[in-house]
Amino acid sequence: MAVIAVFNQKGGVGKTTTTVNLTAGLARMEMRPIAIDLDPQAHLTLTFGVAPVTGETSISAFFREDIPLPALLREFVSGVRVIPAHMELSKVEALQSRSATAARKLKMGLDESIGKEGVPILIDCCPTLGVLSLNALLAADRVLVPVSADFLSMQSVNKLDLALKALEGPLNRKIEKRIVLTRFDARRKLSFEIYDKLKARYGEQLCETRIVENVALAASPTEAKDVFAYAPSSPGARDYAALTLELKNQGFFS
Ligand SMILES: Nc1ncnc2c1ncn2[C@@H]1O[C@H](COP(=O)(O)OP(=O)(O)OP(=O)(O)O)[C@@H](O)[C@H]1O
Ligand SMILES: [Mg+2]
Numbered sequence: 399m400a401v402i403a404v405f406n407q408k409g410g411v412g413k414t415t416t417t418v419n420l421t422a423g424l425a426r427m428e429m430r431p432i433a434i435d436l437d438p439q440a441h442l443t444l445t446f447g448v449a450p451v452t453g454e455t456s457i458s459a460f461f462r463e464d465i466p467l468p469a470l471l472r473e474f475v476s477g478v479r480v481i482p483a484h485m486e487l488s489k490v491e492a493l494q495s496r497s498a499t500a501a502r503k504l505k506m507g508l509d510e511s512i513g514k515e516g517v518p519i520l521i522d523c524c525p526t527l528g529v530l531s532l533n534a535l536l537a538a539d540r541v542l543v544p545v546s547a548d549f550l551s552m553q554s555v556n557k558l559d560l561a562l563k564a565l566e567g568p569l570n571r572k573i574e575k576r577i578v579l580t581r582f583d584a585r586r587k588l589s590f591e592i593y594d595k596l597k598a599r600y601g602e603q604l605c606e607t608r609i610v611e612n613v614a615l616a617a618s619p620t621e622a623k624d625v626f627a628y629a630p631s632s633p634g635a636r637d638y639a640a641l642t643l644e645l646k647n648q649g650f651f652s
Contacts, residue, residue, distance in 0.1 A: 399429075400651050401508060401519045403538035407561065408554040409525035412544040412580035415439045415615055415639075417522035419634075420542075422624035423642030424651065425477035430517045432471065432592035436504075436534050437524035438491065443482035447622025448472050460507060461490040467511045474478065476627070492527045498568070501529060505525035505537035518651040527561055531649060535565055540650060541575040545596065547582045547589040547611075555599070576650060578641060582608040608640040612635065 404417045417433055426432040434457060436502075443451055459465040460481075470481045494500045506552040512519065521534040535541065543558060545551050561574050577600050581588050596604050610617075614632035618625045625634045645651060 399516050399518050400542050401513065401521065401537050402542055403521045403523055403531075403534040404542045404544065404566075405523040405531060405535060406543050406545065406554070406558060407525055407527050407531075408546075408551055408558075411546040411551055411575070413525070414445065416542065416544045416578065416609070416638075417442055417520050417581065418445045418619075419615075419625050419638035421478055421480075421520050421641055422476065422626050423638055424518055424520075424646075426626060426639075427642070427646070428477060429651070430477060430479065430515075430519060432479045432481065432512060432515075432519045434481045434519065434521045434534075436487075436521050436530050437483055438485050438488035438530075439524065440483040440485060440487075441473065441619070442522040443480065443484075445619040445622065445624070446474070446478065446480050446482075446512050448480050448482040451482045451484050451636075453484050454486065456482045456484035458484055458487040458490055460509040461487070461503060463465065467507050471512070476624075476625075489524075491524075491528045491530050501532040502536055504533035508537055532565075535562075535573070536569065539574070541573055542610075542645075542650075543575055543577045544580045545577055546580045547586070547592045547608075549588065552592050552595065576605055576645065577603055578605040578607065578609065580609040581611045583611045605634070605641060605644060607637060607644050609637045609641065612637075 421431045421433040471633045523531045523534045610633045612634035614629035615634035618628035
């Protein structure tokens with residue numbers, strides 16, 4: 399099973415919302431997924447309601463004190479497993495060098511522990527390409543890129559392609575990626591224009607499923623729930639169920 403980095407340097411495009419609800423979707427299929435929060439903002443941790451979390455019981459302990467990843471896993475009755483983040487993780491971003499060893503730490507940690515479990519592992523990245531995101535991208539078999547249906551998000555797509563291309567050299571392989579359009583508003587012509595542009599640019603790499611702009615997706619974190627638990631018959635739940643299935647059927651998590 400694959401390690402998936404959910405990445406886009408642009409902020410607020412739906413990385414965390416996508417990681418949370420894909421993880422929840424996979425848990426509903428009894429695939430025992432693991433979500434790793436690799437963002438000092440800890441939004442994924444908050445959305446799943448992981449508490450209490452300290453520097454010592456979060457992913458920063460792996461980076462700063464070599465605590466093994468399995469010791470940091472939290473398990474929920476839903477079948478979701480999470481390695482939480484804490485704002486201390488920002489120190490890792492600030493203090494760690496960008497050396498090849500520092501950037502490969504997560505890959506090594508996964509390879510010798512939970513990476514062997516044969517379950518999907520999803521990593522929620524922060525909106526910068528520093529040492530944390532480098533760790534995610536170097537550990538990942540594949541990258542999922544949420545792009546929100548607005549003008550500025552579309553502008554950042556070039557930067558994203560360049561960043562991923564630059565990594566392919568040191569990695570010595572192509573980075574397999576899929577793009578998913580989020581916050582799609584069918585009342586706006588712009589949403590359709592952006593979909594068409596992404597389709598022309600990425601072809602089969604663009605997911606067929608579009609994630610609609612939906613209040614249930616924005617509100618579910620307020621109750622520390624994924625969208626399936628919060629509003630199972632909402633358009634947001636429908637779309638994330640469809641996205642989980644689409645990617646699973648294409649072997650994206652295998
Ligand atoms: N499809 C959607 N419909 C409505 N609201 C959404 C949708 N997707 C995301 N949101 C809301 O938009 C905001 C940004 O989403 P999210 O936190 O998932 O983005 P992000 O890319 O993880 O941001 P960051 O770069 O800060 O980590 C959140 O408040 C979220 O609830
Ligand atoms: Mg986020």
